[in-house]
Each structure stands twice: as structure tokens, then as C-alpha cells.
Amino acid sequence: MNAIRKRLVNFRVTDQEFERIKAASDRQGARCVSEFARAVMLGGAAPDFPSDTAGSVNVADKLLSFERRLAMIELCVTRLADGRPDPKSGPGNSEN
16 A cells, blocks of 8 residues: 655756656656656656566666766766856755
8 A cells, every 4th residue: 555645846857857857757667757756766766667577677777777877977067067066065054
């Protein structure tokens, strides 16, 4: 039985970013972008994404992991190119 989801997480993306997210979502077989985003943010592929064989699940998980790491690298490079520091390492920043 699934727990009832009561909380909302919202963030804005550019049209280009949305198209990239949508394409990745479609490749993974997610029912919707939200399902895909939730799976990525929580650290893995959603268990109910369709898959042809057990072996393809492993490949899909590895691809998802790679895409997640690549997105983080892209974010860091963009921040460096724009001269913005990493918010995690900036002075006065703390996690709540």
C-alpha cells in the first residue's frame, strides 16, 4: 500500500531543461515527469517503471545514475562559468 503524498516540491526549469527532463522520463518509461523526478530525487529508478527483462532494469538503473551524475556536473560547470559559488560550500550556508 502506498503512503499518501501530502507535500509538494516545486522548482522552475527552462523550456530546454524541461524537454531534457521529459526525454529522460520517456526513456525510463515513467508514467509522467513527476514520477520520474521523484525517482531521481530520491536516488533511484521507481520500482514500477516498465522493463523488458531483468537485465534491462540494471542497465536502466545505471543509465539513470549516470544521467543524475551528469546533471550535477552540468550544474557545477554552469555555476563556475557564471561565477556563482556552490551554495553548499558558501559562507553562512547551513542545512536545515
